[in-house]
Each structure stands twice: as structure tokens, then as C-alpha cells.
Amino acid sequence: MIMLRAEQLSKGFTLHLQGGVHIPVLAGLDLELRAGECVALSGPSGAGKSTLMRSLYGNYRAGAGRILVRHRGAMVDLAAADPRTILAVREETLGYVSQFLRVMPRVPAVDLVADILIGRGIEADEARRVAAGLLLRLNIPPRLHGLPPATFSGGEQQRVNLARGFIGGHPILLLDEPTASLDAGNRAVVIEMIREAKARGTAIIGIFHDAEVRDRVADRLFEVTPLQEAA
Amino acid sequence: MNEPTLVSARGVSLAFGAIRALRDVELDLWPGEVLAIVGESGSGKTTLLNVVSGRLRPDDGAVWYRDPQGVLHDVHAMPDPALRRLHRSDWGFVHQNPRENLRMGVTAGGNVGERLMAQGARHYGDIRAAAIDWLEQVEIDPARIDDFPRTFSGGMLQRLQIARTLVTHPRLVFMDEPTGGLDVSVQARLLDLIRTLVARLRIAVMLVTHDIAVARLLAHRIVVMQGGRVVETGLTDQVLDDPQHAYTQLLVSSVLQA
Numbered sequence: 190m191i192m193l194r195a196e197q198l199s200k201g202f203t204l205h206l207q208g209g210v211h212i213p214v215l216a217g218l219d220l221e222l223r224a225g226e227c228v229a230l231s232g233p234s235g236a237g238k239s240t241l242m243r244s245l246y247g248n249y250r251a252g253a254g255r256i257l258v259r260h261r262g263a264m265v266d267l268a269a270a271d272p273r274t275i276l277a278v279r280e281e282t283l284g285y286v287s288q289f290l291r292v293m294p295r296v297p298a299v300d301l302v303a304d305i306l307i308g309r310g311i312e313a314d315e316a317r318r319v320a321a322g323l324l325l326r327l328n329i330p331p332r333l334h335g336l337p338p339a340t341f342s343g344g345e346q347q348r349v350n351l352a353r354g355f356i357g358g359h360p361i362l363l364l365d366e367p368t369a370s371l372d373a374g375n376r377a378v379v380i381e382m383i384r385e386a387k388a389r390g391t392a393i394i395g396i397f398h399d400a401e402v403r404d405r406v407a408d409r410l411f412e413v414t415p416l417q418e419a420a
Numbered sequence: 421m422n423e424p425t426l427v428s429a430r431g432v433s434l435a436f437g438a439i440r441a442l443r444d445v446e447l448d449l450w451p452g453e454v455l456a457i458v459g460e461s462g463s464g465k466t467t468l469l470n471v472v473s474g475r476l477r478p479d480d481g482a483v484w485y486r487d488p489q490g491v492l493h494d495v496h497a498m499p500d501p502a503l504r505r506l507h508r509s510d511w512g513f514v515h516q517n518p519r520e521n522l523r524m525g526v527t528a529g530g531n532v533g534e535r536l537m538a539q540g541a542r543h544y545g546d547i548r549a550a551a552i553d554w555l556e557q558v559e560i561d562p563a564r565i566d567d568f569p570r571t572f573s574g575g576m577l578q579r580l581q582i583a584r585t586l587v588t589h590p591r592l593v594f595m596d597e598p599t600g601g602l603d604v605s606v607q608a609r610l611l612d613l614i615r616t617l618v619a620r621l622r623i624a625v626m627l628v629t630h631d632i633a634v635a636r637l638l639a640h641r642i643v644v645m646q647g648g649r650v651v652e653t654g655l656t657d658q659v660l661d662d663p664q665h666a667y668t669q670l671l672v673s674s675v676l677q678a
Contacts, residue, residue, distance in 0.1 A: 294608030
């Protein structure tokens with residue numbers, strides 16, 4: 190079953206503060222993603238892999254083309270959807286693990302992770318219990334669960350971010366370098382979590398710089414080629 | 421997403437003499453949605469807040485409010501008593517300066533209970549219980565219930581104002597720079613409180629702020645204003661991470677990274 194399909198997707202940036210220079214990044218890109226499949230984006234640094242991820246999530250506004258996402262049984266075009274539809278798709282269907290955790294002042298790690306479940310109406314204690322379980326699995330010790338992650342190390346923050354991304358059980362997940370600052374032990378946990386998600390039918394697009402991680406989770410590569418060089 | 425809007429402004433314009441404070445502004449707000457209005461001083465954002473809330477009358481255009489029964493009201497065509505009733509019940513207003521909203525000669529508990537009484541609550545025990553509950557919700561020690569607001573710090577006053585505003589469970593709250601002028605540590609606590617309460621009670625908020633970080637933390641959608649015009653609007657993270665308009669790009673790139 191096709192979960193996500195980008196059709197003729199283009200994205201560029203017009204920098205008004207730099208004299209209106211236009212930087213094209215993606216042009217006429219077609220990509221298809223099926224349930225239970227993991228596609229790894231490849232290509233040199235600066236080719237537009239992160240731009241593609243952010244466009245697929247609706248964080249960047251697509252310049253042209255369509256981004257069809259299977260949401261509540263129908264294909265929704267995120268490139269044309271209104272903001273409230275995009276938020277609904279993100280809440281239920283499309284999860285995203287960014288490279289860096291956006292911490293909120295005063296909010297403890299466990300609440301940051303439980304947030305999505307509470308938003309879905311799950312009882313706060315139950316949501317925190319699930320969140321704590323996921324944090325433990327990612328080797329975040331209980332003494333850290335009640336603290337805001339602002340003071341955590343980079344690796345700890347990334348694992349909180351991963352817990353936050355995986356807790357919702359979204360049918361489609363976008364992973365932007367999920368193992369970049371993790372040690373071997375934690376990398377193995379994340380690989381296992383990705384493989385379990387795939388087995389449940391989750392469709393995944395990821396950027397994995399770590400070749401070992403990529404080989405163990407990706408079913409195929411999708412090459413993102415730099416436009417500048419092609420031109 | 422065909423849910424009807426809670427508030428819609430259409431073609432709203434207002435001039436103060438030669439200054440065109442609002443020019444043909446369109447705006448929609450849905451139930452439970454937090455909408456941030458950002459822009460520099462003088463861009464018209466507070467004027468827009470005052471027009472939408474009926475505190476200022478536009479030269480042109482209209483603002484529509486849909487009541488709980490689904491009936492649309494032209495905010496500026498409502499008789500004054502009806503508008504005042506709306507401000508006491510369905511709507512709330514959080515000012516940058518809490519002294520504009522609080523009664524300094526009335527105790528903390530009285531400030532919270534007063535809005536309930538204005539709505540018709542008469543049972544003293546119930547009103548006091550609600551006041552205690554709300555003081556706790558905004559993290560003010562209920563032992564302070566009989567103290568006067570003048571003995572409170574700035575951050576506490578702001579939290580008391582929020583308790584006074586939310587005690588009647590309004591559907592829509594207007595906020596004008598609610599964290600402006602507070603210490604950063606006090607700001608963080610207040611932002612977290614607003615974020616949590618608004619989400620739990622599903623209150624729609626029209627939030628005026630010049631602080632992009634506040635907008636990112638609280639708002640679902642964002643409206644960028646410049647010179648009385650809406651220059652860009654959309655999903656908060658999209659507008660802030662991929663700004664399209666020259667002015668939004670300037671606004672976003674001018675923020676200092678902490």
C-alpha cells in the first residue's frame with residue numbers, strides 16, 4: 190500500500206535580503222513510499238536531503254508538485270493543504286524526528302515525550318508510563334525523566350527526541366539522522382526500534398550517514414542529486 | 421476541514437488621522453486554535469486585537485463572532501450591553517500590564533471570584549472553592565487567597581490575571597504581550613502555564629507578541645503584520661522556518677540565537 194507519494198516536487202528559496210537571489214534545491218522529484226518499507230535518502234551533503242524531508246513534513250512550503258499522504262484512508266495533498274489539515278496529519282499520520290530536540294523551558298523529558306499521547310486524549314498518568322518505558326529503552330535513566338532536557342548531553346537529547354518521535358506510532362515516519370550522536374549501544378537500540386516499526390507496517394524515509402545503520406534498516410536508496418551541478 | 425470559524429475579520433481598515441493602522445485585514449480563528457499576530461512596534465497588531473475584540477471600531481470591514489449556538493454576530497453592530505456580557509463570559513482579555521485587568525483593592529480570591537459572580541454565581545462556598553482551585557492551577561499558594569495583589573510580584577500578578585480570565589472557561593482569549601516586561605525565568609513559567617491550560621481547556625487564543633520564540637512555542641498559526649497589512653500567514657513552523665515575504669525573512673533573521 191502506498192503511504193506517501195511525491196509527484197514532480199520542486200522546492201527553492203528566494204532570499205529577499207540577498208537581492209532576491211533564487212536558489213533551486215529540488216526539481217521535478219518523484220518518490221513513492223510503501224507501508225513497511227524504509228527508504229534511505231542518499232547524495233552528497235548539500236544535495237537537498239534535509240530540504241526534501243522538511244518539505245515532505247510541510248515544514249517547508251513546496252514550490253510546485255504534490256505531496257500525497259495516506260491520512261484516514263484517503264490521500265491528502267500536503268502541498269495544497271491548509272495549516273489545520275497539516276497539523277491533523279502530523280498528529281495522527283506523519284511523524285518526524287529532527288536532528289535536534291527543541292526543548293521547552295520547564296517541561297520535563299517525560300512530559301515532552303508523553304505530549305502527543307496526552308493530546309490524543311490518553312490519560313496523563315498512562316501517557317507518562319508509556320513515555321517512561323520508551324525513555325528507559327533508550328537508556329535514559331529514571332532520574333532524568335523529571336528534568337527538562339535543556340541540560341542533557343547531545344546524545345541524551347537526541348534519544349529524548351527519538352522517544353518523542355516513536356511514541357505516537359505514526360504510520361509514516363521521517364527520520365533525519367536519528368543516530369548521529371549516539372554510541373554503539375544506543376545505535377543498536379534505535380536500529381531495533383526502526384526494524385520493529387517496519388514490521389508493524391510503518392513506512393519510513395530516513396537520512397542515515399552511518400553506513401552500518403543504513404544497511405541494517407533501509408530497503409532501498411533514493412538518490413537526491415544536487416541541482417547546481419546538474420545545471 | 422470545514423469546521424466553522426469562531427472569529428472572522430473581513431476587509432478591516434482603520435486610520436488614525438494620516439496613519440493607516442489597519443489596511444484591508446482578513447483573519448480567521450477556529451475553536452481551540454492559538455493564532456499569533458507578530459510584527460514590529462507600530463505594525464498594527466495591537467490595533468487589530470482591539471478591533472477584533474470590539475474595543476475599537478474599524479472605519480471599514482467587519483468582524484464576525486460565532487456564539488455557542490452557532491449564531492453569527494457582527495461584533496461592531498452588537499449593542500454595548502451584549503458586547504460587555506460577551507467580554508465577561510465567552511471572552512477573556514489578558515493584558516501586558518495585569519493592573520489593567522485586576523482590581524488592586526480587592527483580594528486575590530476576590531479578583532478571581534468576581535468574574536464568576538458577574539456571570540451569576542452566588543454561592544460563596546463554591547466561588548471560594550473555584551478561586552482556590554484556580555490559584556493552584558496558576559501556581560499561586562492558595563494561602564495567599566486573602567492577600568491583596570499589591571503584595572504580589574510581577575509574575576504572580578500576571579498569573580493572577582490569567583486565573584481571573586480563565587475561571588469562567590472562556591472560548592476565546594485575547595492576549596496582548598502576556599510575557600512582556602517579565603524576567604526570562606518568570607516568562608518561561610508563564611509560557612508553560614499558558615501552553616498547558618490553553619491546550620487542556622481547548623481555548624482559542626489571539627495572541628499579540630513581538631517575540632518570535634513565544635509565537636513558536638504557543639501558536640498553531642501565525643499572522644505577520646507590517647505597516648497595517650497582513651504580509652504573510654500560515655502554519656507557525658512553516659512561516660518561521662521557510663518565510664516567503666521579505667519582511668518575514670527580515671524578522672526571522674533578526675532574532676538573536678541564545
